[in-house]
Amino acid sequence: MHGKALRTLSISTVVAMATALALVFFYAPLEAEQGFLQKIFYVHVPLAIVALCGFVLGGLLAIQHLRTRDPRWDYRSYVVIHMSLIFAVGTLITGSIWAKGSWGHWWVWSEPTLVSFLIVFLLYATYQPLRFAIEDPERQSRYASVFAITAGAFVPMNFIAVRLSTAYLHPRVLGSTSNLPAPMALTFLVSLVAMALLFATMCKFELAAKHTRAQVRALRRRLAGEADARRGARSAAPSLQHVTAMAARVQRGAPPTSHTPGSR
Amino acid sequence: MNVIERQAPALHSSSADVGRARQPRTRLVVGALLRKELLVELRTLQSVPGMSLFALSTFVVFHFALNRNSVEGDLAAGVLLVTLLFAAMLGVNRLFVADADQGGFDAFLLAPVERTALLIAKTLTLLAYLVVLELVAVPAFGLLLLGSPLGPALPWLVVTLLLVDLGVAAIGTLVAALAVHTRARDLLGPLLSLPLLVPIVIGGARAVEPLLTQAHRTAPAIRWLLTLGLYDLVFGLIAYALFDFLLED
């Protein structure tokens, strides 16, 4: 189910990242004020953009889950949000390094992007504890989707609100992305594409890994008989009911065709 | 989404003598729910007194923590809003507990009513708790900590706090419904709410700031009132759209 796409994605990611790194180190000019440190901009801003889009995408996938009740959408939503959270932490760390390098402090309140990310991080950090705290798997998926949609809508509004509040204090410290000279703009674009591909690849990887693991579990359970029904281990990850159904079909000897569970 | 399951025309039933209306109007259902909430709260006094006392204690703590006899301007706005927000968290935590523990959800879900009636009723309940809280907390704040006269600030303060309350009520109800079915309900309520409430804190504090100073007795900047209003509207709509999914099984 994931194999072919994964290979294409991985290769393109490697190519894109290599190109981006080459451009960053050898092509992009050194910025007048901040010097070499400014190059972290090519990591920090793409991380930020991809993370933000990831959070909003998580919300959109969650909407699909609530509309169709297909657990696969919840799965995708979970993985995307999980990955975006990691990228968000990356944004905070690179932003902090940049702030220390150019402003002297590890944290600055006057940079609205950084502040917004802190708030967004604090919100999404509750996503997994929320999931983990609900035992019933279907309820867990549903509540997680509600959270993902709420939080996804929150992200842009939060950005606007924080930007409004910091407008009075200082002008943007870390520079804006407009008015970039051509070489920098090109490097930035390539970095952005590379980051987006990295995100997509890592999501695919996680989806494929979980899917495979769930298939093995389901087959094992089928072979052992349903006797050891509830294994008891609570998990924050959504369950894959459709995989169980597929495993049942495989055991009966039928082809494991794609199957949409649930009635509406 | 759940459009099919709403606004259903009622169906004829065989039994005639019970004298029941087919599907009670949402307005009446919200009224019945509100009545029940009020009764339970009056009997148990588990939300409002606690919230009010907490606010008063917090003012005292702030006096010692900030080492100030009075606060003004943005410091005053901050102290007031933070106190109200944290007291609100207490109310949010308890909002659905009685229903979850005593099977109230099932009883409601079995009734032939619009499910958003519960959302409306609970939001109005939380709003009422917040208003009562402010009736206690704001005068207390004026007495204990505020360096400037409260009286002239009141009209605009009331307007701003009302907008803040609407936002807190909408988000608080949604988060409370999310948190109540989890194992760590007391913890997740505040953890989920606070980031979501940051824009309200921003709008509320910036709006209230000019009101709480000696010299500038001006009205709040419209920008902040608009921010509050829009945020309230958006989250009200989101809560309205998503609430049904939290109720069903």
Next chain:
Amino acid sequence: MSDAALLVQGLTRRYGERAALEDVCLSLPRERTLVVFGPNGAGKTTLLRVLATLLRPHAGSVSVLGSALPAQSWAVRGRLGMLAHEPLLYRELTARENLRFHARLHGVREARVEELLEAVAMGSRASEPLRTLSRGMVQRVAVARSVLHDPELLLLDEPYANLDPAAVELVAPLIGVGGDGRKRTRVICSHDPSGGLAEADVVLGLRAGRAALLRAADQVDPDEIVGLYR
């Protein structure tokens, strides 16, 4: 539209990767009683909750009183009554306040509340908070709650638990007969083989989520029911 009160085919409801109900089929004509037997965890409560529109079926078709679940759940809700393990009543409110609240939710007039309070012999204690009443009394009020809106279909989870014989006598006619004098259509979950069998028209035996036994009651031996529990 069939005349059957219940028509269930291939009903499956999962709990994560485990099946709480699997491929359950049954049908029940109106004015008949279905009694469901089975050990704990067999899926009796899940089945009841699916029929009550509280749980969505994951697969299969369910038709209650002519309406297909879950698409037409709204059409059926006011015509169902449910008596669960929990009384679904607020402990801090009185019996009267609780019943009035439910009456308003169902659009039932208030005089009916008084009628039912008398019918379950709770008239004298109707103004005391439920937390001061014994379990048996609370159960009586719960029965009143479940028949308040005179439902066409009554779903009961061990209705006679916590009730002394006198209370059972009071409550049985309310559960058994509707406001129009006709017998109620009922689904009862029971652990009592002889008592449950006596009331049943159709018997369903569940084991590990599957229907192990589905037959007309007069063709069922009490020993078969006991066998489900082994």
